[in-house]
Amino acid sequence: MIDLFLDRYIYLFVLTLLAIGLYAVLAKTDLMKKLIGLTIFSTATFLFFIEGSLKEDGTVPIIDSRGSDPTLYVDPVPHLLILTAIVVGVGILGVGLALLVRIYRAHGTFDEGIIVSHMNDEDPHGVPHYPGGHP
Amino acid sequence: MNHLAILPLLFLLSGAILAVLAGTLNKNAPQVVAITATASALIASMLGLRTVTQNGPISYELGGWPPPIGIEYTLDTLSAFMLVIVTFIGMLIAIYPARIAFDHVVRRNVPVYPLTLLLLAGLTGVMSSGDLFHLFVFLEIFAIATYGLVALGGDRGVFASFRYLLFGTIGSGLYLLGVGFLYFSTGTLNMADMAQILPEMAGSTTILGALGLITTGLGLKMALFPLHIWLPDAHSFSPPGVAALLAAVQVKAGAYALLRILFDVFGPAYTGSAGLPVAQLLAWFGMAGIVYGSVLATRQSDVKRLLAYSTVAQLGYIGVGIGMGSRLALIGAVLHVLNHALMKSALFLVAGGIIQRTGLKEIARFAGLGKRMVPTMSGFAIAALSMVGIPPLAGFWSKFYLIWAAVDENNWAVALVIVSSSMITLVYFLRMFETIFVRDASEAIVANAKIASPTVIGTVWALCTAIIVVGIANVAIVRNFVGPIADSLIG
């Protein structure tokens, strides 16, 4: 049990962070907080990959005077994947923030419930488009 | 080295950059660039489809590195077929007048055409990629382009777009986690390479978990029934051209990726009876989606919202087809991807034509339009009849194959659901026909409506011609393209 914990402790922390992020995206009513939750979620995903790239006795994947023996260096592939994913994440964040600025201009609040009720009030047909405002 | 595997993507990507630069010079230049780029991509993908059906799949090694090391593009019949659909619809949207397609007065520095081209390029990349992570990158390109385009639909569109951004990003996060588990278990990212390693590891909980995560992530992208929550808002509040693009091809990219990964990467060792019951779940959720979408569509008063709920139902058909997984069912599913792309984009473009001349969206106020806007509304009639599944038209055949597959497997529930859903579809379109064609115009705006502009009529009728041709030439299409696709998926 303790061995398992020592082997996997980063994984368990990553799981906790993923859960916190997912919970925030689904349960928070403030849209900005949802976006913060999304950032926490994706950063935890990155940590999961980088944690898996580590290798006993490995070092930074920059070939040095010790030569090109693959066992000397940690796995570079997850590094590349996460470099890509970080940039993608910032792109999504930029679009998300732009959308939030527009939402705030229209509604004057980040409260999802109030925005939903605004929209249902405006609706000429009286059909609730956003029942319950969830999630 | 056959460059046909990458040419459609290159045309669209270069077109996007040129459109950005052209937009700084002239406000109309980006549309010209977009039409040229999509037309070239369409020609390239049609050539690709011909080459592939004659000579077998093309494997293209990007960067000159052989597959497990470098990234591989595979153009087989399925991806070439999908590419033709994507570029054809994309070209029509590029031709469609910008004022209604994007609900937007063209201005120099509002880059709608670059974004449209990037959306199409993202779809093209997803459909040509033979690498799991490369697929993720292109999933994100088209997702981000979609967030921007949906936000063109005013304040409601912006809110719908934000919700879609949350769900879409969670979906791609789940997909990425699944890919991570696969990489750490197999040491490769190439689909073909992984497909050889995975059967040896059958029963590994890591692979099963990855399968669950990837299916959920792509299900979110494809808006399969319980994960469809973002779709009705995103599709009904976005401008008509964008809605046509989203319903016709964008959600299909999720369906394509699911099909590809379930059948070509995981294979029967995981999706079959021994592994996770993903297939059965897909079929059940698909059926639930058909019922849910059809019933809710009848209750909508806004034409675009009706079409959006109908999309939920139509995606259910595709889910059912993938879930049943037999040859006939796969033929039905792939055929439905084509048919739904043609029919739904035709309907959305008709809705755009109505908005162009009258500004109306509520079906109840369409009374008399059938007599005023004859060319547009006759196109509407053809697309709607095809949606219902009236025999010589395209929409009949996919339902026919799905029902045949269901009867073949004694799966009467599926057959019953499809037939009853078609009945419901018939009911709501008949109600619309009655309003549009039988009643007289009650409002001045309808009575004075002119026929739609030539590009609107042209694009709508291009799609209607395609619906009729695909319907009549169906046997040839199934024999030459869709049949081989199903065969190669089953293996």
Add this chain to the structure above:
Amino acid sequence: MIIAIDLLFLVLLIATALLALHAKDLITAVALLTVYSLITSLLFAGLLAVDVALVEAALGAGLTGLLFILAILATTRHSSERAPRRTRISVIAIVGSFLGVMLFASIDLPDRGATDSPARRGIATYFLANSLDDTNTPNVVTSLLADYRSADTLGETFVILTAALSATVVLARRLGDDHPTGTIAPITPAKEGDA
């Protein structure tokens, strides 16, 4: 890797994440989020992913915070978060099943630190062994990024351009749009008692 420092960082990560989500003042929340990204970046460096650490520090900790603050300046710094009327069972169920899947998947997850794990024997060995001969580039991450898997990088560069264009489309002034753009309010001091 010193386990005690790792544990300290990881506990700090969870603490900053929770505090960022709890803070009533959004600027505080963003500051905490930046700390969260910075600690992640340090962990990356500790896990020997120096390229990733650099990009995370520049993009995740630097630019992300800047963009958040800009958006907050253009809107409001007060969180409208309310206590939920009831704990949503559906949310708990979704998060719970997600955790269940992740734990289930980790049962057979290969011990990734070991030298004989599948990822060690996979494509990574080729890159490490041949990068210097193939491309004259000692930094394997760079040769992966710009040569072996340059198509990923091409896609990623297009992603960032797409994001910029999308943000432009979202925020550009449109005809018939009554809301003026570019209204950046000065920072108002947070109310007394706010976190």
Add this chain to the structure above:
Amino acid sequence: MIGAYPSVVVRVTAAIVAPFIFLFGMYIIIHGHYGPGGGFAGGVFAAVGVVLPRLTLDDTVSYKIFPAAVGPIAGACGLIIFLATGIAPMFFGGSFLDYGALENAFMDAARARYLGILVVEIGVGVTVFGAMVMIFDMLAGKEPA
């Protein structure tokens, strides 16, 4: 906050530091072969070199040095560099992005790949730089006219 900052210390410091941050960004872009760095990190640093004056100096100054309209053009130009580097080998019998096919009497395949990586990193850096400045300008409400 946006625009001229009240404190002269901050303004002068920012004005002095910003060009060096920009230079550092370029260094990181070029240095990716031998150490951590490359187009993404470097492009972001270069963008910060432009963003810092916008945060602290008067708009008339910061937008005169670097107009908002340059963002999209830089974004597109970087990708043109990247795509052109990728497409060029297709005319020499290679596949897309196969810089090794560009080898000739003056450089072997490895050297061609080395240079290809350099050009690609520069393209990535220029695009990231342009895109980041674009996102900043949009969020700050300064869209290109």
